[in-house]
Amino acid sequence: MTEKEYIPSTAMSIQAHPDDQEFTIAGTLARWVQKGCQVISVIVTSGDSGSNDPSKGTDYKPILAHLREEEQIAANLLLGIRETAFLHYPDGELQATLGLRKDLTRLIRLYKPEVVVTGDPTRLFHGSDYVNHPDHRAAAEAAIYATFPSAGTRLIFTDLLDEGYEPYNVKKLYLHGAEEPDVWVNISETLDLKVAALKAHASQLGDWDPEEMIKEWAAETGKAKKLKAAEAFKVMTLVEEKPE
Secondary structure, three states, X not given: OOOOOOOOOEEXXXXXOOOHHHHHOHHHHHHHHHOOOEXXXXXXXXXXXXXXXOOOOHHHHHHHHHHHHHHHHHHHHHHOOOEEEEEEXXXXXXXXXXXXXXXXXXXXXXXXXXXXEEEOOOOOEEOOOEEOOHHHXXXXXXXXXXXXXXXXXXXXOOXXXXXXXXXXXXXXXXXXXXXXXXXXXXXXOOHHHHHHHHHOOHHHHOOOOOHHHHHHHHHHHHHHHOOOOEEEEEEEEOOOOOOO
């Protein structure tokens, strides 16, 4: 008997920068959307440090932030995501502060996602050639602790109660980039959408075409479950389903 595919009714993706989502989990989000899931995309910074062009001064930062937000919205629309929230934290200087955790708690209580999807903050190295960006780890840490315990605990951030945000318990937490994943999502039908959405981030790609790399990653990830293309997650079940 084949295990039934899990499709949440609502999901919130919380990532540090524009394009992080497209590099990592866009295939899963697009598949969920196609199956009827409402996805909210939360971007903690606007990627305003994402240029090493020596001809650009610091006055370029707000211009770049606006451009990268527009690229993220365009990418989300390709994936079928209609709701995007930018928190405008400083790119490259992100910390997992109480302020950030509160901002994310507010959004979780507002949108009430069944699932929150973010990175694994414990991963410092990927292979022998990539150091995980500190913003990625900070955003993920804050997202996890906003999901639990902050979103569901009434007497954490009591000023949110005054704003009208009642506690809410997220059902599942999906962590991408985990060293030992336990859930694989088949993205064979949405892989091309993932690539197209990533290409929407033209300011970051330049002349580089990421299609070959993304498809190689997806194929390599899928091997564990004999899938042509997959994304993998460590999944935490925070609220157990009651038997019918």
